Amino acid sequence: MTQKKRNEDIGNRGGGRSVLFRNGTMDFLAGWLLGYSQQGGLSPGALLHCYSLIRDGDPRSWVSVFAQAGEEAADRAEQAGAAARNREVAREWSAAQIAFRAALEMCDPRTSEAADLTGRMRHAFEAYLAASGVPLIGWDVEFRDSYFPAYVTPSVQRAEQLLVIVGGGDTYVEDLWFFGGKAAIERGWPVLLADYPGQGDTPSRGLHFGEQTIDGMRQVVDDIREQGFHGELVMLGWSGGGIFATRFAATARSTDRVSALVASTPIYDPGTFFRRTLPDVVQGGPDSVLVRAALGIARRNRVLRTSLDRYDWQFGAGGISTIADRFDELKVDLSTWRLPVLALVGLGEDSESLRQAQGVIKQAQVHHPSSELVTFDPWTGAQAHCQVGNLPLALAQVFDWLEAPVLAQERAAS
Template identity: 30%
Template structure:
């Protein structure tokens, strides 16, 4: 019996056999929350989901959304930023009068809103604005941490000549060693984002929670630290740090990879045996298969041919949000053009046979059904990971849990993740 079966997930929803899942789950209706444009609605859904862990208030988010014009990234940026300022003023009022909980909660929302414009700012085209927008948001998060009840420390983990910035959060100050979850983000995350993802859920379940930028994340690419082929190296640095802490139970350290972290975390687990359990949401074995092939080809052709260059310019004008989003990935991989994304990432692979700890692949139904890469990776993992605890769960559309990273149902994600971890780390 696998850990997931022991943890008692609803029968028929835990798919050890992908075929069964394909038949057993209802079709995904591709629900929009507000925007018609894919990029906008995706990010809006992500934000709306963060309400579960204090990232937004839904009314605030809808007010901003109602004033954003479809596809217009200037209005996207303006409305989130103005909302952030209003929420920050609320925070300042509570800070001035010594109301710590209120100050904390509004600063945590202010971070989210100040950070939202970064979704569509190109770090290649506007590096200074990208940096300052992030730093402004991050400072609000930092201020929020000074009002936490749970102990939280900003950490800088030495790695080569640099430092990986992040936070270590624990349920309370008791002098005990606890289970610890290391959260790894993806191709467009900043360390602070990861607090809202599973931070409060970890605390409620008596886990330590450490969340950091790896190379290729946050602002680290500005220092030349780009997305790593061997994630086990920077993750090893984080584990060195954890092993030195008196409050970490080093026999019970797990790693969770979100989005692009669904590649980094399992990759780290192939080489770093201090990881005692690995969760991917969702597993990516071959990073070069992640990219939109037609988009990469368009960029390649545009380098050689004037008509394609014009075509690309037209699309870049028409779909700036998408182009700027891709720029983030290009920049994070240390590249100059989307034309290079596939070739440059050919060696970014995970060999599932080298994962020897309990493994859990959490795949949103939408992605499982629409991305052949996701389905293939899931099957490869099922076949080749040697540990007897090797689970796959499809997060179903009819629980609103089928968006990327399961961002729209953090309640269910928390449940599925920690119920599994509790057993896997026993």
């Protein structure tokens, strides 16, 4: 395929090149969904068919096509179930989950349509779990007169370690199945997946990004402790989850028993990160010249406008233009860092991701020489944001590092 002239995306998530769509956001999301297909979801053939029907740069076209793909997959799942073709049932429910999830990405989150798509996605995921026999149970975590959804491995009380997977600004809890949930369970790791404040559909219940997100993480950990889990926590953060997992680990209470951090990417100074990497819309107040110029671009780019509207919703009062100042509160003092760290960085991303990861690893290696920075170039297929083009490769690095004898020896000695 030839490369296309690229339009704006939020940040530089895809590495600055477009292949499937001229629109940068659509192109990144298209690669993300193809990456999922290595573990489940829609097949590459089904995705390519969807892409052929979508009008480049038209968010409503994207929503319509993927909503139909979800309905078709759900119908096939029902038909397979009636014929007792159980393996096919699981595959089709996984396809339906990801189709509805894809539609959500371009849908106005404040609408009844978004609520309906969220319900369909959640139903499809839970139907997949039931059909495949995956050991995960869901519950609603009560938090500040509201709640957020979570899933955990049954019998976690007997586990010595628990992998806490934390997503970012573009994930729902069901996405975390592909960002380590599936791979962890296959390797015998118990897992905890959740939508923390600001993620998934939590803004519809008054929960937004910021320090509240960290408080939500503490709440779910407290709930797990109350359920009888007494082991160690290993944090695995993706995208914004790299910010939240790093902050949580740095400010963890002794009772949290955090033993290691893995992140793509560990960001210790998120205010500076966003000032350097995001479009001008987040670099000034809502009435600034920069913001007005950025909004002018967004009005001409409907996909970018849709993305900015979603982020405004996730951040609540002040919207996304407050992100840098708000996230200054989450800065980590690296001089106090004492945990082992594995940092994953795609070389297609902004250089600020690599710079901050290097800073974290340099400090972590003072006490844990096994701490490591792993980079992914375009030949790996994992160079984009969160390694979405080759998650199995990134996850192989994650679990090989976590299970290495040298890490266990360092932790035992610390």
